[in-house]
Amino acid sequence: MNSKYQLPKDGGLVKDFAPKDIIHRYERMATRVFESEYYGVQYVADIICRMVHAHAENASVRDIYEELPPFVLGLATGRTPLGLYRELVKRYQAGEISFKNVAVYSLDEFYPMCGTDHQSRNYRIHDQFLKHIDILPENVHIPDGTISEQEVSEYCAAYDKSIRKIDLMIIGFGEQGQIGFNEQGSYAKSPTRLVELSHNSRKTQSNLFFGLENTPKMAITMGIGTIMRADKIVLMAWGEDKATVVQKIVEEEISDKVPASHLQEHPNVELVIDETAAEKLTREQTPWLVGPCDWTPKFVRKAVVWLCGIVNKPILKLTYKDYIENSLGQLLEKCGTYDKVNIRVFNDLQHTITGWPGGKPNADDSTRPAPSLPYPKRVVIFSPHPDDDVISMGGTFIRLVEQGHDVHVAYQTSGNVAVHDDVVLQNVDTARELGLGDMFNEVKTVIENKRLGEPEPRRLLDIKGAIRRAEARAAVRSFGLNPDTNAHFLNLPFYETGGIKKGDLTSADIDIIVKLLRDIRPHQIYAAGDLADPHGTHRTCMEAILEALEVTQNDDWREDCHLWLYRGAWMEWNLGLVDMAVPLSPDEMLKKRHAIYRHLSQKDIVPFPGSDTREFWQRAEERTQNTAKLYDKLGMAEYQAIEVFVKMF
8 A cells, every 4th residue: 555644734835826947946856746655656657657658659660570679667676666566566457557578677686695585676576566567587687696706796797788778767765865775975977886885774774684783785786877877767755754865866966975966967857756755845844935825824833933943033032134034025925014923823832732632621722722522532542563652642641641531542563573582582581480481492492493584483473462562551551541441452464474574554454443443432543643664664554544534434423533643753743733732741751751661672672773773762852852942942931841743633
């Protein structure tokens, strides 16, 4: 399932009336922004189908004795093209395209690496795409990671020479702008070659190899010069974790530090991204610098908060000169004098702050984020993994429980693959020491017989899942929630593959969530609305919730139900988007920290921590404290920490 999740739009650039030259004035590369990955994928699939069909039609105008060469398609592997591959397989199965006269050249391969290894690019592109279509085996070209060191240089030169022509190159890029394994410092005319992988690239790939120590140090990659030989290049990027590098590729000068920026010089290159990947482009981040805007209240707040950061002033100290000198005269023309705008935005932002996330009983709620009635409310907190609830909104969770609401937490996945084997042995050893059964040697044997890259044994996964359930139960018990009645472990099937690669979201996943919602009939739903999760689970879990809400849209309880979005451990909401801000006292911060501590398997030796190696409680506290500082700088009251939420409906 390609991601269709997007935040509600509220104001912004009026693109229908602005000339294209104005909209793209800061951009050095043709860029198309789509509402979501789903629509971007449709667009790229259309390009491929159209070009393959046009190539086939050339056969009718060629000499009958002249063989039509294959259409040459350059492809990358990784997470970015997965949705595209699914769409192309779907179109092939529907008879909309044939790949019999298509030749594929894959961008790269780890070295050394056998093509049958599950982590290899060879295996992944076959598993995700090639084995599902009618491409001829002789038309599949993938770098060979088994070539000896003595022959690899000659092999790379021959592979490069064999790519006489690429009709269409489809690629993604890394968070530092890598294309293929062209790392920072790669030069514009580089050929196919053996390269040494940077520490950051190895760390990013280490999830596939179950640890940095198992991750290859080298790779074979097409060079930037090879890629530039393509007649047409389509770059793709999805999600906010790519937003920073997208801005560098599109708007900044060409630099060896951002290898994909070299593609600015290609005569027929196009970048296709979703709105979250585009959020740092000038036309999205500061559209008032580009052209006419729709000045909704929330969009005005976004602009004023930005202005406060530029001039380093609180809201009520902004002057007419500040607005005019920073290209916000248009705002004043539409919304009134600067002092009235200041007061309006100050009140708007102040009204997001509440100590009653479930609504304050018997209070005037006209300016509060949550209605006072009904009280108590039935609340469902969805947690993608068994610790996201307390990491991301633990203080609010505690408030909801202590203020008397009927709070339920639903752990969407087991999180079993994120438990280190040593933690399993420690827990089993503890049970043995307590006289509760001796499984230590049995489990130790299971661990020793694991095969790298293959799914973990079900016996081991069951133990790891049990560890995470016990930790989650302990966490919510620490602040007074009954885990026997109010903690729900959904174990969504898409997650239960035993490996890093997860399955597709299906009706089986959706049905589990639908049943829970209909059983509880919540007034409030909290969900992880971020797409920056480096492993993609948060994205899939959000899609599952939205699908379930679509199924239940006509249920009577939905009329009084509101969906609040929190963020995961990686990023925070921009204050221009925030609808509710829940301040936390020092004592509440401590309660939240202690709840996070209960997740002992995720401390210190987490197998897949992402690029930030700090513990989750450290990330959470810094994030919420920084949010409080931002509110303080804007002229609000000073708090220890603040958790913020965006209202989807």
